Amino acid sequence: MKTHAIARACLLACLPVASIAFAQEGPPGEGGSRRLDRVEITGGRPSDNDLRRKASVSKQVYGREELDRYGDTNVADVLKRLPGISVVDGAVRMRGLGNGYTMVMINGDPAPPGFKLDQLDPSQIERIEVSKGATADQSAQSVAGAINVILKEPPRSSQRDLRLGASYNVESPRPSGTFTLSERMGPVSFTLPLSAFMWLNRQDLDIRRPGLDQNGQAVEARQEAVTRNHGHGFNSAPRLNWKISDDETVSLQGFAQKGWWNNETTVRNDAVYLAPKLDDSSDNEGTWQLLRANAQWSKRLNENQKIELKAGVQDAKATWNNLTIDTPRPVHNVGGNTDRGLTQAGKFSQLVGDDHTVSVGWDLEWRRRNETRTTTVGGVDQLPAVNGEAFRANIDRRAFFLQDEWEINPLWSASLGLRSERIATTSSGIGVDARNSFSVLSPLVHLNWKLDPKGREMVRASVTRSYKPPEITQLMGRYALNVNYPDEKQTNDELNADRVGNPMLKPELATGIDIAYERYMSGGGMFSLGFFHRSINDLIRNVTTLDAPTAIVPVPRYVMRPTNISRATTSGIEMELKGRAGELLPSLFDAKTALNLRTALSVYRSRVKALSGPDARLDQQPPWTGSVGFDYRFSGLPLTVGSTLVYTPGYATQQTERQTLDQWRSRQLDLFAQWTFSPKTSLRFSANNLAPLDNTRLTSVTSGDYTYVARGSRTQLGLALDMKL
Structure with a gap:
């Protein structure tokens, strides 16, 4: 009864807003007929809205139309325009929450370490699913939500696709290309995409610190810098499906990614300062490599039973070679890491009567990370006691789940689940030998209430238990001196702290509730309004302290380490509206106008209990973010144009009792134009x-x-030519 009351309250709150857009909607039956005809024409593929509407949990689905709209050469550029998603310093975020709160998955499995979304071509992707709440059969490491990247399935017929592109940011264009070969031979089908890419960009930096001039007078020390970043790489995601029989299939999925990068920074100080120590020019280069292979076997035992088994192996490597230049004592840092893992999972599903599908299963993972790092200052070893020594960390994760998909009646459905995960970690190296383990029990409840029999209008509600585990790099106890103060016998300052891991970190546990109202219009438009709340225990934040001298560092120095500091809460309201202009604004546009509109607005509030002040929010969570966009197809011309604007206001974050971060406003304005020469x-x-x-x-x-x-x-300017050969 309580959930029913909450759903009705949400519906009543949404109706005044929704009625503006829906006043001119036609009878449901007419819209249903049009959608059926369109599905038949496109070979039976359901639309993004159909997949979203029929999902058992709240999710957004983005297929080829969204992936291809701007001709992007990497998935990160696609994600930053989607409602409720941002990309900050290469990390994907949902609901304004920082790195690690959003689970990134590939085909339903957690993405391997080293996986780079900004180096994956959208042409290798079938669709992107954005889920707002965890489910029992997938990892509960999704406090903010999960982004599931579904790689391309082998098609029903032979295909040859070629995309050639070029992008320009500075100096000269950089090419990219993707070729996809797909074949079907009887019961076996496969797809083999291969992408190669290059990039070059430049950033101009203005850096300021309070300092002292040559006469010891207080001044603002200023430094200008130019960073030139370039590199190249390739990736491939081959897939093979073998239909052994109508009831048994085998699928093999591979993923390979390799790249080389270089980052050159040239600095210029506008004067000579006694203090503080400013950055030096540097020349940095490195590589990354990721290999992954997965196998899945699925068999329907009878009309009511099905079993699935999965196994995977992955290997990630990275190297770096960093050197400060134009300084009397250059700092040279050379190192690398390897991250290897095995996964194994299984699920057994049983249809119970006509209403329940009960699933039980397991999810196992073993990972080992090794890292070596050698640092010299003016050719002399830095921290001789640990320099060049290997540090290791192991993760053993075991999860078991029970899930019930329940069709209560034609208007009500539920997904009930229970997931238990246990994670054990070890971290070892010079002076470090730590073991840690924790368990998380996650009850998960998702309810869907259709307000009409066709499901064009519904309310969703979820209660979930999720968590954010410490990153494996946070658990490693290696001590790293700040590059601006590379001499361990010299005291650093608070804003140039050393870094060290914390092997005894506990996971952040979050209890959440989500309520959303969704309306699917007859012409293909959609409106949603949702509310979420998360209560988080054992919040992890980097804390800087002045540490006493040790055997490794003989003087007091400021050190930054990840720490469980407090409890926190976060809440938000999310709105999304999209559709044809004639359907959303019938008084302004004709129904046949080929103009699509889309807008989204998200408002966030959060509070860290241990901190005082009005800005004690979760790390870098903005107060709100909004976007508007359109695309228009010219009548009589094979030309489509469009644009998207994403805006985030400035805000301040109280990171600790001593430190505050002020972030200025940001704006992202993109546009595209597509000329279609032929269907191919x-x-x-x-x-x-x-x-x-x-x-x-x-x-x-x-x-x-x-x-x-x-x-x-x-x-960034881009040009992309798509051809079906």
Whole structure:
């Protein structure tokens, strides 16, 4: 009864807003007929809205139309335009929450370490699913939600697809290309995509710190820097499906990614300062490599029973070679890491009567990370006691789950689940030998209430238990000196702290509730309004302290380490509206106008209990973010144009009692134009980050010290030619 009352309250709150957009909607039957005809024409593929509407949990689905709209060459550029998602420093975030709160998956399995979304071509993807709540048969490591990247399935017939592209940011264009070969031979089908890419971009930095000039007078020390980042790489995601019989299938999925990068930073100080120590010019280069193979066997035992078994192996490697230059004592850091893992999972499903599908299963993972790092200062070993020594960390994860998909009646359905996960970690190296383990029991309840028999209008409600485990790099106890203060006998400052891991970190546990109202219009439009709340225990945050001298570091130095500091809460309201202009605004546009509109608005609030002040929010969570966009197809011309604007206001975050981060506003304006020569050939032009704003941050501490950094970015131009051969 309580859930029923909550759902009705949410519905009543949504109706005044929704009625504006839905006043002119036609009878459901007419819309249903049109959608059926369209599905038949496209070979039976359901639309993104159909997949979203029929899902047992709240999720957003984005298929080829969204993936291809701007001709993007990497998935990160696609994600940053989606409602409720942002990409900050290469990390994907949902609901304004920081890195690690969002689970990134590939085909339903957690993405392996080293996986780079900004180096994956959208042409290798079938669709992207954005889930707002965890389910029992997938990992509960999704406090904010989960992004599931579904790689391309082998098609029903032979295909040859080619995409050639070029992007320009500075100096000269950089090419990219993807070729996909797909074949079907009787019961066996396969797809083999291969992508190669290059990139080159530049950032201009303005850095400021309070300091002392040559005469010891207080001044603002200023430094200008130019960062030139370039590299190249390739990736491939081959897949083979073998239909042994109508009841038995085998699927093999591979993934390979390899890349080389180089980052050159040239700095110029506007004067000579006694203090503070500013950054030096540097030349950094490295590589990354990721190999992954998965196998899945599925067999229907009879009309009521089905079993699935999965196994996978992965190997990730990275190397780096970092050198400061134009300094009397250059710091040279050389190292690498390997991260190897095995996974094994299984699920048995049983149809109970006509209403329940009960599933039980397991999910096992073993990972080992090894890291070596050698640092010299002016050719002399830094921290001789640990320099060059290997550090290791192991993770053993075991999960078991029970899930019940229940069709209560034609209007009500539920997904009930229970998942138990146990994670044991070990971390070892010079002076470090720690073991840690924790268990998480996650009850999960999802309810769907259809307000009409066709499911065009519904309310969803979820109660979930999820968690955010410590990252394996946070658990490793290696001590790393700050590059600006590389001499262990010299005291550093609070804003140039050393770093060290914490093997005894506990996971963040979150209890959450989600309520959403969804309306699917007859012409293909959609409106949703949702509310979420999360209560988080054992929040992890980096804390800087002044540590006493040790055998490794003989003087007091500031050290930053991840720490469980507090409890926290976060809540938000999320709105999304999209559809044809004639359906959303019938008084302004004709029903036949080929103009699609979309808009989204998310409002967030959070509170860290252990911190005081009005800005004690979760790390880098903005107060709100919004987006608007359109695409228009010209009548009589094979030309489609469109644009999207994403805006986030400036805000401050109280990170600790001593440290505050101020983030300036951000704006992302993108546009595209597509000319379709034939059903098999099209050309797209795109311009991303038009009229860019500087990415500006101010980090300050109670002592009065601060670091101001403004990063200037540039517009990215792109050209992509798509051909079906």
